Amino acid sequence: MREDPGNLTRREALRVAVTVGGAAGLSACLAIEDGSEESTDAERSPERTTEADAPSEPPDRQHAWNEFSGPDEYGNPVLPKHHVLILADYTADGPVDDADRTRAENAFRELEQAYDWSSTGLLFTVGYTPAYFDRYDDPLPESVDLPRPEALAPFEDPEFDTPDLLVHLSSDRASAVLEAERALFGDSETVNGHDVSETLEGFVERDDRRTGFIGPGLPAEHDDADGVPEDAVPEEAPLFMGFKSGFARNQATEDGVTIPDGPFAGGTTQHLSLIRTELEQWYNQDSREQRVAKMFSPTHAQEDLVEGVGETLGDSTRVEETGIAERVEDDAFERGVVGHTQKTARARDEDGNPRLLRRDFATVDGGQTGVHFLGLQASITDFVETREAMNGEDVANVGGVGTKNNNGILQYITVTRRGNYLVPPRSKRSFPRPR
Numbered sequence: 345m346r347e348d349p350g351n352l353t354r355r356e357a358l359r360v361a362v363t364v365g366g367a368a369g370l371s372a373c374l375a376i377e378d379g380s381e382e383s384t385d386a387e388r389s390p391e392r393t394t395e396a397d398a399p400s401e402p403p404d405r406q407h408a409w410n411e412f413s414g415p416d417e418y419g420n421p422v423l424p425k426h427h428v429l430i431l432a433d434y435t436a437d438g439p440v441d442d443a444d445r446t447r448a449e450n451a452f453r454e455l456e457q458a459y460d461w462s463s464t465g466l467l468f469t470v471g472y473t474p475a476y477f478d479r480y481d482d483p484l485p486e487s488v489d490l491p492r493p494e495a496l497a498p499f500e501d502p503e504f505d506t507p508d509l510l511v512h513l514s515s516d517r518a519s520a521v522l523e524a525e526r527a528l529f530g531d532s533e534t535v536n537g538h539d540v541s542e543t544l545e546g547f548v549e550r551d552d553r554r555t556g557f558i559g560p561g562l563p564a565e566h567d568d569a570d571g572v573p574e575d576a577v578p579e580e581a582p583l584f585m586g587f588k589s590g591f592a593r594n595q596a597t598e599d600g601v602t603i604p605d606g607p608f609a610g611g612t613t614q615h616l617s618l619i620r621t622e623l624e625q626w627y628n629q630d631s632r633e634q635r636v637a638k639m640f641s642p643t644h645a646q647e648d649l650v651e652g653v654g655e656t657l658g659d660s661t662r663v664e665e666t667g668i669a670e671r672v673e674d675d676a677f678e679r680g681v682v683g684h685t686q687k688t689a690r691a692r693d694e695d696g697n698p699r700l701l702r703r704d705f706a707t708v709d710g711g712q713t714g715v716h717f718l719g720l721q722a723s724i725t726d727f728v729e730t731r732e733a734m735n736g737e738d739v740a741n742v743g744g745v746g747t748k749n750n751n752g753i754l755q756y757i758t759v760t761r762r763g764n765y766l767v768p769p770r771s772k773r774s775f776p777r778p779r
């Protein structure tokens with residue numbers, strides 16, 4: 345991988361700095377953001393200098409991001425550009441100590457006081473694994489569906505993430521995610537100009553750190569990662585596989601993914617997988633028409649519904665209008681290929697709404713391209729059933745479709761890690777008890 349800082353563009357340099365992290369990454373980010381003439385307003389995080397600047401409290405739903413990030417010109421929520429995922433453990437055995445619970449809550453509140461709750465400031469969630477809840481005698485209530493992670497296709501063999509907690513930090517400003525991480529873990533005395541008094545230092549340890557990015561132009565700038573064919577990723581693509589994703593009408597709403605009752609009402613469940621992508625094959629083996637058929641549906645390819653990276657789709661892939669979800673078997677038989685979107689749309693709920701709120705983003709962690717696929721849903725079963733629909737086992741060996749070949753994008757992706765988390769409502773986000 346080529347990462348000579350002298351040759352990097354400004355955006356590449358920001359991405360590299362987020363990946364590197366630590367004091368060096370942060371000072372590089374600040375220098376780039378402050379020094380660049382191109383630096384945009386979004387990258388100058390609104391500073392909270394006084395308490396009077398602080399807007400009302402962030403919403404009780406930790407996952408309530410949509411109204412604070414975007415929308416684009418078509419009304420689609422836009423995820424912040426930079427992301428850090430921190431998998432961490434509570435260092436003591438057994439239930440969490442009340443004093444530590446309070447310290448953690450104070451540390452999270454300090455981040456909220458330092459940054460605006462928005463994509464130009466900082467948006468974050470804190471989630472907990474089934475392994476974390478094993479610390480307590482009481483089980484989780486029935487209103488929370490949080491099984492241990494498992495393989496979700498006969499052809500995958502992922503490793504499982506079992507830390508206690510996952511902190512997802514995101515912002516349009518690379519330095520904000522780094523500074524927030526450093527403040528949270530006691531590596532910095534200030535955060536966005538505010539003094540840090542409480543941290544997770546001494547009772548929470550980082551286990552793993554993952555990073556990523558999303559937004560028009562970012563993947564094309566990072567085509568120096570292993571396995572990215574030169575000049576193949578479209579200039580405007582927000583993700584490596586070349587298409588826009590996350591259209592408003594192809595996503596569950598924040599209401600739709602919220603746990604409706606029980607002690608964790610207002611929370612949600614989170615599935616995080618690491619998916620590696622085979623871009624050489626994707627871009628070199630297939631024509632654009634085939635890529636559209638495999639990502640969306642053969643109808644999308646035949647009727648030329650996807651221009652460029654998909655801007656012309658507006659806020660929807662037109663699942664209902666085209667009837668593609670009902671045509672999966674016919675398409676396999678008659679056209680020899682089925683699309684990712686048409687298969688996953690079969691898992692919609694009885695009212696025709698998608699069950700996942702996808703907040704995935706691209707990564708080049710480890711020098712390889714991939715996706716940190718982060719899905720929010722009211723129950724992990726919603727994720728599992730959507731993934732089953734995506735597996736398309738029912739059409740494997742129908743017409744020209746194989747287990748993976750011509751079966752959506754399965755041939756080009758490999759899931760290497762999976763983990764499940766409960767994201768409690770904000771009022772219970774600091775080391776919740778199961779009851």
Ligand code: HEM
Pocket residue numbers: 583585587588589590591593594595619621639661663684685688689690692697698699700702715717719727730731732734757
């Ligand atoms: C590399 C991995 C993936 C890529 C590049 C990808 C890309 C896309 C794209 C471009 C769309 C259509 C536009 C949109 O609605 O956002 C889409 C739709 C969708 N994808 Fe994926 N996807 C990936 C993995 C997954 C996984 C692992 C799941 C979960 C099982 C999933 C679930 C969905 C769902 C539920 C929809 C919307 C279907 C509907 O309209 O009802 N995707 N994806």
